[in-house]
Amino acid sequence: EDQVTQSPEALRLQEGESSSLNCSYTVSGLRGLFWYRQDPGKGPEFLFTLYSAGEEKEKERLKATLTKKESFLHITAPKPEDSATYLCAVQSGNKLVFGAGTILRVKS
């Protein structure tokens, strides 16, 4: 069965303190790994899609990387507005299988 595990469950950072979120997955034939950001009371907001090991994508302070077993979301010099829940998902057939998410809090 396809599975996605995210760690840590929660992360508190000081503004400017860089860190990484982890997403490990088991899926038969990866067709896509997705990162989303979700703010309280809102739907997930698409961030990145990664398709193959070694691929990297960047957007502002965020950089996503992919290996054969896991993906990392690196946050460089975070700001308070980066506080959110970050969700990782893999494509399994015609559905997305989500991890439980990492709750990120950035304090100024």
Place this chain on the structure above:
Amino acid sequence: KAGVTQTPRYLIKTRGQQVTLSCSPISGHRSVSWYQQTPGQGLQFLFEYFSETQRNKGNFPGRFSGRQFSNSRSEMNVSTLELGDSALYLCASSRGSLNTEAFFGQGTRLTVV
């Protein structure tokens, strides 16, 4: 361009009633998926429609059903509501295959009392 629109945003229903939620995808997107989000279970897949056909279904009871219209708009119906059905229901649209970007709506917050 307009995003994914879900209506209503909030809903309160009584146990035993039924409810219909609506989702209008991004123009040009033919795939609509539905997810249930709860604090305990996270985001769980309900079903996916493409060109009015259900392509995939998650592990939810038959009380949960859906359909898609020719304009790609989709509805989800839950019959005989139970307290455990209280959740945020999200729909996502994408162009076709899911290994393109899937965009989510704001969700419908359903409370069953």
